[in-house]
Amino acid sequence: MKDINAQELLAQVMGWKEQDVVQEHVPTLQLLADYKYNQYQRYGPGKRFVESLALWLDQFESADRAHALELVQKRLIFISEQEISHLVTFYNQRRSAKNPSCGFPFWGKIA
Amino acid sequence: MWFPILGENRLAQIKKVEEEIPAWAEICPILPHPSRNPRRGDELLVEYDSILFARRETPISNIFYVNESHPFEAYRQLLEAMLRFRKTMGVIGGCRLVVTPLASKLITVGSALACFEMKLESSDYRSSVAIPYAEPKRYEASVETMMASRPVISALLLTGDAYLEENLS
Numbered sequence: 165m166k167d168i169n170a171q172e173l174l175a176q177v178m179g180w181k182e183q184d185v186v187q188e189h190v191p192t193l194q195l196l197a198d199y200k201y202n203q204y205q206r207y208g209p210g211k212r213f214v215e216s217l218a219l220w221l222d223q224f225e226s227a228d229r230a231h232a233l234e235l236v237q238k239r240l241i242f243i244s245e246q247e248i249s250h251l252v253t254f255y256n257q258r259r260s261a262k263n264p265s266c267g268f269p270f271w272g273k274i275a
Numbered sequence: 276m277w278f279p280i281l282g283e284n285r286l287a288q289i290k291k292v293e294e295e296i297p298a299w300a301e302i303c304p305i306l307p308h309p310s311r312n313p314r315r316g317d318e319l320l321v322e323y324d325s326i327l328f329a330r331r332e333t334p335i336s337n338i339f340y341v342n343e344s345h346p347f348e349a350y351r352q353l354l355e356a357m358l359r360f361r362k363t364m365g366v367i368g369g370c371r372l373v374v375t376p377l378a379s380k381l382i383t384v385g386s387a388l389a390c391f392e393m394k395l396e397s398s399d400y401r402s403s404v405a406i407p408y409a410e411p412k413r414y415e416a417s418v419e420t421m422m423a424s425r426p427v428i429s430a431l432l433l434t435g436d437a438y439l440e441e442n443l444s
Contacts, residue, residue: 192321195328199320199335241313250340251309254348 167194170214177218178229192237193217200244276360276370278353279327280305280341280386281319282378286326291409292375293326301370302333303356307343307378315343341382346431349385350392357393357404372404381429388433 165173171190180186193214201213217236221229277296279289281304296302304327306316320328320338327333339356341349357372364370374390376383390404397403 191329192324195320195324196317199317199338239314242317243313247308247316247340254309254342254345257348 165210165212165215167214170212170218174214174218174221177222178233179226189233189237190214200242200246203244203246204242276300276357276364277302277373277375278305278356278386279323279375280349280353280378280382281307281323282382283319283322285377286322288409288411289323289375289377290326292407293331295407296373298331300373301337301360301364302327302331303337303339303360304333305353305378305382306338306340307382308340310343316340341385343379344381344427344429346381346385346388349382350388353386353389354392357389358396361400369401371402374404374406375408376406384431 171186171194174190174193175186178189180189197213204213207213207216217233221232224232277300279292279302281289304320304323306319308316310316312318328335339352341352353374357374360370361372372393374386376386390406393404
């Protein structure tokens, strides 16, 4: 689904009528989607974060949806593939530093 | 090449520095990861969205990470990035490197080490590395915030051996 349609779907589910309210939420969600949430590998074909979020929110009573969205915006922790990769590289290098025979040394010479 | 190292509540400072960065500059925002608060990088991204992403159209893929509590890893990441970009941009005429540390003291130490070494590496080049910075005019903190703060004390060994060898046996 195109971003613009997914955003309209979300606005519909959340009952956002004013453009200001849409602008308050959608750009931030789209930024985070582009940054990491769209990388989630279990979306079906063509489905991405904003559409999936809208469908997830739709299961709740209208009055509860704002709280559910707040949970996603303020509490959700998603560790992306890139972040995992960075962690693995970092800890491999630390291991190499402790045992120089298994790789290049971690610390570079400063001067 | 501009490397803004992002930390909380520095929007006014980064705006000042950003005014001096040309529109065609390549921007590589640096986020803390891993960090004690696993959402910290996400929150910083949102905080600086208007200035770095919405206005400058910085590609998300330009973001890179440095460990928030490990200055030597920050040093290594930043130095590697600067060396890599200098080599790449050299093909199309070269580049100037600009680093703006706005994050924690530990990451700032790491970035200072990287800039120091980059200056040494730059003797054969026309330009070195610049560190533009905007000083805050004042700080405001409530007594409650000060009392509630729990500082983490760190010790860094920049050169030499931490322990004498005879004491290791």
